[in-house]
Amino acid sequence: MFRAFRSEVEHAIESALQTLAFPTDDLGVETPPKDVPATLASSVAFRLARSANDSPPVVADDIAAAIDLDPDSQSYEYIEHVDTRGPYVNFHVNDEYYTDTLAAGQDPEYGHLPDTGQSVVVEHTSANPTGPIHVGRGRNTIFGDAVARLLEYNGDTVDRHYYLNDAGRQVGVFTWAYEKFDPDSLPDPERDRIDYELVRYYRRGNEFLENADDTAVESAEAEIAAIINGLDAGDTETYERVETVVDQVIEGMQLSFGRLSAAFDEFIKETRFIRNGDADAVVERLKAADSAVYEDDAWQIDLSSHDIEKNLVFLRSDGTTLYTTRDLAHHEWKFNNYDASVTVLGEDHKLQAEQLDATLQILGNDTDQLRQPFYSWVNLPEGGMSTREGTGVDLDDLLDEAIARARQEVYDRLDSRDRDDSLTDDDIDRIARQVGVGAVRYDIVSKQPTKGITFEWDRALDFEAQSAPYIQYVHARCCGIEAEVESSTTLNIADFTSESIPGATALHSDAERALLREIARFPSVVESAATDLEPHVVATFARSFAEQFNTFYRECSVLNAESEAVTAARIALVRAARNTVANALDIVGVDAPQSM
Incomplete structure (x- = not known):
């Protein structure tokens, strides 16, 4: 949806600039500043102010006035209205945008873009x-595999x-x-x-x-x-x-x-x-x-x-x-x-x-x-690595340590909550492996590849900070909410499809709409990251998405919603969020646990 909306915005700006006899070589379409409540904005007024011999805010007002949203003359599916704030021309989405996003997010394959017809070999x-x-060369494996994904x-x-x-x-x-x-x-x-x-x-x-x-x-x-x-x-x-x-x-x-x-x-x-x-x-x-x-x-x-x-x-x-x-x-x-052909190489x-x-x-x-x-090296506090001398830190050593630390973290968290006896030893082993290996992969992929890394255990395995376990926990939480709804209501989530889900009109709070906007943005993030071969962009998106979901979780009850219609819409939103975060994690090569 976001990609379609962006195309509409680009067309609207280009048409307005042509009407005003302004050059259209740079439309300035971008994510608006945080204090601007819009989905997209154009900063083109900055560029045109000098040639128009006027201030950027005045030019922005002229551009907004020249945008024709009359349905009889223009076919804009998702633009609700246009306004300005200072030098920005701001574009707001309509309810249909949110409804279509909610429907698209029900697909487990959400985030996969259409077939390009292009064959690529990633070495x-x-x-x-x-x-x-060894660990240093392991960054090539982790980064290269994320690029391929x-x-x-x-x-x-x-x-x-x-x-x-x-x-x-x-x-x-x-x-x-x-x-x-x-x-x-x-x-x-x-x-x-x-x-x-x-x-x-x-x-x-x-x-x-x-x-x-x-x-x-x-x-x-x-x-x-x-x-x-x-x-x-x-x-x-x-x-x-x-x-x-x-x-x-x-x-x-x-x-x-x-x-x-x-x-x-x-x-x-x-x-x-x-x-x-x-x-x-x-x-x-x-x-x-x-x-x-x-x-x-x-x-x-x-x-x-x-x-x-x-x-x-x-x-x-x-x-x-x-x-x-x-x-x-x-x-x-x-x-x-x-x-x-893509060849991933050390610096x-x-x-x-x-x-x-x-x-x-x-x-x-x-x-x-x-x-x-190119990628730079991974260092550990223990020092350098050399297979030839036999003094290196092997990748297996790092993964063993990550899994062991993750297992201890799981035990500590269970003990602090009067341990949940429903978790078997096999469950704990699975969680430790998913979290431990996920922590290593995410910590490496989330950094720009040309920057050196010193791997830090406490940061990588922090369940509360911006790390893999923090994001994985969002997926597990989504699964838990869906299970609760299945057992506590008459709603049959399994029957939800892109054609049969509730509309997004029941989702009107700021937290719900903000989460929907993030879901809508995911395919565009994939497209942009793939263009630049930058999987760390997806890792960053996953982290910010987890924060947005947690805001929704704190502010919007699913089981105790004011009506069954709102519960149905919110559980559809939870499922769309689950598919989004699962596929974002999949791109960076991190498992999405169903329980943690």
Whole structure:
């Protein structure tokens, strides 16, 4: 409804400006200031005041007077009336707007936008397959998965890909170490899981290369180089040796992703583009480019014409390709198979991303279909993280701690209320998992991705503050209200549909109308956030929506309403609120519990 109303407002402003012979390049439609009781406003009078040689309030009055709301001449479905306050032209909605919003909100899929017909591949995480995922890289998973969810709500067809580095030096070291060291010589794994078992080889291999004598290191490096060269040559035996290690690690990592409800549609291996010849084809095309140079015993692309000082190396002196060379082939494959491509990257990859984009253009690609959002790191009070050194904070550790703290919070809250014996241990475990994991996901998604995060337990798990549990509790409260109405009245909520619900005319209080306006706004929030790839905008909406619902809950009784008609309308409003908050949480990857 909000999107339709906004279109009407834009049309009304544009028509008025044309009538007044004003330019229409910027309509100034926006959310009004908090003290302006309207659904939308236009600040265009600010822009036009100088050319009109008049004050903004006077220009605003002229624009409002030029807006024709006569139903015989204009077809405005939702605009009730227009007024001004200072320099703002304010637009107010009618009862039909609220009724249609209430009806639309009954759909469990509310917030999903129409199919765009666009296919999008979202590549995220893509951590080197050398061990368990750590907290810092976990932000890529959480942010990337939220972006994919957001684009699906926007109406796009989305595939989630993990680009698997199975051809680089780290994998060569890992494979060599796996084949060299006896498992009995390694420390016990931190968890009984394959990725935790195998990372011990990787760590021991790096320790050996750093501390062994020169002769031993030279011999090891030769074996590692043979693995890397074998991969680049497409040697089947070498590929199978590496696959043995890599596939097992990915199997374990997927268990961590599963705890976050972050799934991948496909793991795209880097060696795929070596073995099918695509990387070699990219090399030949780059060699033929005008900007190709051979310097420092390597083939490079001079990117100075794209204002990038550092050249991109695409072929070593020994004839082997690099990660970026294969990634160029990978991106061209994505361009050929999808309408748009999104790659989520850490902020330390900005230069490589610029080089990739520029080189793809040199290869003749239209990179407008490529978007590369960046994220900053997640820190814990405990300090830094490094899988290679074995000193990192694994994502599983963070999730275990979050669930344990959430469980304790549930027990504390139950004890303070003379514990509710209707909650079983399974219920408490479910709530602890939903709240704990939800707290981690929400705390990370709710921040602008380019800002660094220091994760703080007390804030993330605060049931009373602006956090995931606070929002989740709204959904649980909605479910509880619906259950009470079902058991205490003759109303059959299950029969409510968008066609059979009560009208919104019974909802006339400020709290009810404000909640309806927020519900109406949700699809527009999805659209705007998807356009900018900013799931944190949805997280912010969910938080403000929870506040608005709690205002309604305090001021408007459902069971003790003044009439059955008001009760029916309010329970329909509760259901619309439940669907809205559930889907807002779903976009950021947070469960919506039915009880807490």
